[in-house]
Amino acid sequence: MRASNQFADATTGVVYIHSSPAAVCPHIEWALAATLDCRPDLTWIGQPVDVGQLRTTVNWAGPVGTAARLVDALRVWPMIRFEITEDPSDGVDGERYSHVPGLGLWRGNTSANGDVVVGEMRLRALLAGGNIEEELTRVLGTAWDEALEPYRSGGEGAEVTWLRRNVG
Numbered sequence: 001m002r003a004s005n006q007f008a009d010a011t012t013g014v015v016y017i018h019s020s021p022a023a024v025c026p027h028i029e030w031a032l033a034a035t036l037d038c039r040p041d042l043t044w045i046g047q048p049v050d051v052g053q054l055r056t057t058v059n060w061a062g063p064v065g066t067a068a069r070l071v072d073a074l075r076v077w078p079m080i081r082f083e084i085t086e087d088p089s090d091g092v093d094g095e096r097y098s099h100v101p102g103l104g105l106w107r108g109n110t111s112a113n114g115d116v117v118v119g120e121m122r123l124r125a126l127l128a129g130g131n132i133e134e135e136l137t138r139v140l141g142t143a144w145d146e147a148l149e150p151y152r153s154g155g156e157g158a159e160v161t162w163l164r165r166n167v168g
């Protein structure tokens with residue numbers, strides 16, 4: 001962390017590709033390489049929930065805001081299911097992004113333990129808006145969690161790769 005900056009320069013996170021057609025996997029690797037400035041050596045395994053689809057997981061280290069850049073790089077393939085996390089760091093909230101075909105992209109701030117955090121102003125807007133239960137369900141990403149849960153358990157025992165990007 002730079003002395004003149006009260007916020008962290010670097011953070012870590014994870015990219016979970018829960019399901020992708022085999023033909024798209026090399027494109028995903030190229031997108032990750034371009035975003036992180038390093039060549040990933042990913043291990044793709046079959047996704048048991050969706051036969052014919054592949055999955056992989058990669059940990060990353062890089063500048064704060066990398067998760068958003070990774071999302072921009074991956075969302076060009078609307079048929080893939082993925083999640084990207086960015087860990088909280090000094091002065092910066094964590095984030096979780098989830099993408100599901102048919103639902104699109106969801107984003108939430110996260111606490112140190114990974115819980116989705118809903119800020120005061122957002123809660124006030126929800127209270128003023130009317131259907132609180134429906135809105136909270138959307139804000140918490142419940143539909144995305146329900147759609148991805150079967151795919152998450154499909155990666156138990158899978159190899160994890162680390163990618164690092166120079167910071168500062």
